[in-house]
Amino acid sequence: MSQKAGSAKLSSTLSLSVPFENEKQATIACKSLSPDPILKADELVVTYKTEGSSLVLKFEGISDRVIRVAISNFIDNLKTVVECMDEFDGKKDFLFEQY
Template sequence: MNHLDHNLHLTIPFPNDRYSEVAVKVLRPDPILRPEDFQVEYKSKGNLLEIDFKSVDDRVLRVGVSSVIDSVKTIVETIDELDYM
């Protein structure tokens, strides 16, 4: 069993609780390809999106984090531009 001892915690503030919940729901369904090397957990706490990464080494961590940040960017842009409510 690998030790997932390379960790990172991200806190991303959204304008309101609804948006942070949307972000969690959008991100959560995608499976992690190698769960023995890399794990992610998404939580919404009020208006905050909290993401916990755990990984076997720095390289895997960096790749995983940057891919999640790319997705978060898409979500933020979509909320900014396409929420008509």
Template sequence: MAAAMETDQFPCVLTVQVPFPTARLASVALQSLQVDKELPPASDANTTGDQDKTLHVEYRATTNRMLRVAVNSFMESLNLVIEVMEHLDADVLAAEAHST
């Protein structure tokens, strides 16, 4: 019953899966991007990481517009996290050194 009410409250859903080179980088991205608990009632997000080096994000919103705004904001934040990883993270620098 609770799942049905949640689906009714947030009928627009999008799941995004972002692969990373290592599980540690996926975990860093997860910690950086996790949504604060003070979400407005118009949207909800669930972010998880797992051992297969993939960041899983599920967005739920009351309207497609709210979903688009939330996902666009997430993508901008994800881009920033990845840029910082490219410049500062030891795993990324090591992977680049091995590929050249």
């Protein structure tokens, strides 16, 4: 985690790159996770984009603590997205039996 000199407010930043199997999955993850607004927009800014088959996030916050909480929250939601992909991707015509 780096402390950016000069910018007083959102001084802590962190980048995260999450690899997916393909570009389509990265795009789906981006669209599933990015709509939800950040509650304290003046304390934290998160930007989402895809680079090839990776989902790339940039967290900018007023403190390490704010960023840590945001990342923990992001990972929780990411787990749901990845589990959905593991279980449902390419299975639109699949009949699930005995669950």
